Amino acid sequence: MSLYQPHLMTIEAIQDETPDTRTLRLTFRDPALADSFSFKAGQFGEYSVFGAGECTFCIASPPTRRGYIECSFKAVGKVTRALRELEVGEIVGFRGPYGNAFPVDDWSGRRVLFVAGGIGLAPVRCVLWNVLDLRDRFDEVTLVYGARTVADLVYKRELAEWRDRPDVRLVTTVDPGGEEPGWDGEVGFVPAVLERAAPTGENAVAVVCGPPIMIKHTLPVLGRLGFPPDRIFTTLENRMKCGVGKCGRCNVGPVYVCKDGPVFTAAELAALPAEY
């Protein structure tokens, strides 16, 4: 079987997150693979809709939950729209896991701060659950999450669950004008809300995922809060085709994002040309 031939997976469950974002739970058709498959938080895969093509998503479920994987995606183009047409029980393809991962094992004993915007919560959710499933290894856990409007917040049920947990600090926000009656979270852009929430950078790591513009304005805030650049982690989303370092599409200066990434520290990003 060649590198480019995907494994077959069944759609077990579908969850609509927002009007244009959906989460799929997938299980391997091959029982042996279902048992042996493992991955690390932050890795991604190439998901196929046969007849439409492949696209790249992170694995949004945590590696600590075995037997299935989940992906959350926004319908933006050819493959994602075709994927949205599929129903429970239908078959998709999956190649992966590919790429590097968040070094979760190195974070033992540290505070962990998550900052996410929009669908950027998908990769964050994977590490977040990974951390929560091993909760006693880590110090304080904080999530600052924002979306354009209340309707655009993804994983609403899990947000409620995290809010109720005493061992998680959750700050949610929507962009000005995105609030609605009954909204009890913050109103404002993520970087500003983060600055007000002021989690300490002392003995802490930060994971930041979201639109490029959010990441750009969040990094200086994290600096002011005392996070050194090598303890701030983010992911790049350059366009990919092969996922395995062959097709040349994901190059950013010297790195192959699909192999050397998608996880990079802010220190690594600063050394890269801004071709992302």
Next chain:
Amino acid sequence: MRELRELAVRLLETSDVQVVIGWEESRRGVRPAFAQTPAEAERLVFDQRCVHNLAAYLHPRRKHIRGLGRPAVVVKGCDARAVAGLIRDNQLRREDVVLIGVRCPGVWAENKAEGQPGNRRWAERCVSCPQRTPTLCDYLIGEDSPEPSGGPGLEAQVERIQALPMAERWAFWSSAFERCVRCYACREICPLCFCERCLADKSMPQWIESSPHRRGNLAWHLARALHLAGRCVGCGECERACPAGIPLSILNARLQQSVRERFEFVVSDDPVAPSPIGEFRVDDGQEFIR
């Protein structure tokens, strides 16, 4: 040459022109040049080696050229027809470009394969060129020269293929299209292929398969040729750019013949001439339009 350089320098120094697009001498013959200073303008040349159609630098997709400011462009007959096409199709405003027409002597066929110059022959398109001296221009330089002759013209090539029995004609074109690797160099260099997003790049739905196999290539070549019917100026740039050696000029010329016969339309450098594709007429002779 003096005339060209003096004019270019004058335009850069005394008028609202920031770049003169012409040709310069290089290690391997002449190539497009972008003179932004009088000193650079002193390097401009024009002769029978200037095959490139510089109008391709004028269309809206060339953002890096538009960024240079208001251009003056040196145009041969075929280049001026391309500029007229851009104006006709609303891709360029006449007042946004200064046109330096040259009385074109015809250009040599470029031999891009290894070994270069050697046997000089006229480019096929020049042997049957409808208009060598542009009328669409602000300045006209150069001297009249005899019509390029000798060697096979493009019309003769078209006739040769048309004379073949149907099966052989099909064999000729299908073996040509089979070689296509779908790089779209022909499209990128075409001064009239200015669409921001080409039909061939659209994926929802996918009208044209992007793979270089028989089916995809046939679809691509039909679409390309038809979209250029009544617009192709016969500059031969697509064929020159094609790495696979596909005789696109013959196909283009055949299509323009059809347009001439069906619509009595000849592509000229008149930017306001109504075109068969761009015009809607209530009294159109063809039924499908009504």
Next chain:
Amino acid sequence: MRVISDADLRGLAADLLAAGSTVWGPARVPGSPRPGVEYRPLREAAELDLGAGLPFLPLKQVFLPPTEPLFWWERKGTEVRLVPPAPPNRRVVVIGARPCDAAGADAMDRVMGWDYRDELWFARRDAATVVTVACERPADEACFCSDVGLGPSHPRGSDLLLIPHPGGYAVEEVTAKGRELVAAFPHRFREDEQVTPGETAAAGPPRIDLAGVQRWLADHFEDETWNEVALRCHGCGACASVCPACHCFDIVDEPDSLLAGTRRRNWDSCQTSRFTVHASGHNPREGQHARVRQRVVHKFQVFPRRFGRLLCTGCGRCTRACPAGQDLFEILTLVSERALETS
């Protein structure tokens, strides 16, 4: 030294064809407006044309076809079945490869084999024996193989290297595969004491300072040079199609019906504006200068640093193919000079 005559080389091609091998070699292309030859699968040995210079398209097409199926899929009810492509012909011989083409495939081996192995590529590589004919001299002024550490008779990537001498070729056995080919057709080769190895086609001294070029590229990502050289570029991608080392590809799905279809990979080029554009419309490599820079920096700095090979063999094809007169050797010379100024 072992030699093979012109006639025997053609005879070898005939023997191989008769034995069921696929034989690729330079041959004329009927109907092309361009004179010269291309690498083609030969129908008969007589088509082999070794005297007509460098093929315009590169040898990489033998190992990475312009389009190839990755697999077929078919749907039955809710089931999906995937069918992989048939393995390639086990016996493929290229006769008359050029040294720059053979070296290009060797460079591509690195990227196709690091970490993940591209079996489709290596199945074709393993099946093929590459018989290269050394150049007697650089083909024209676009060539610069000697400036990138190779040369007109460099053996890299070849299994047999044939060095022309009057009436035939001296045979250098470069790999075990090459030796096996000689052993399989012993009657086509003979020993000739008169001919000594290495007497032809010496590489010239390099005209550019490669180390300087790499140093400069490493810290001049943002530089006016890129804007200057990108002006004439149309982003047409012809340079990538003709390059024996450009390996970028696209992956697409093509349905034949609602129930079956093919996933394929196709050549692609980083010189086009659509290569990196996101679904949102955001393009990380906006502007032609960024794409021209990618081509040069990737080939001469990024790839060698990671894979120990330049991703350019100096064949000059991109320069010959470019409809806008872009000249890679000239760009390298410029960079080499700027490196001197800044060092």
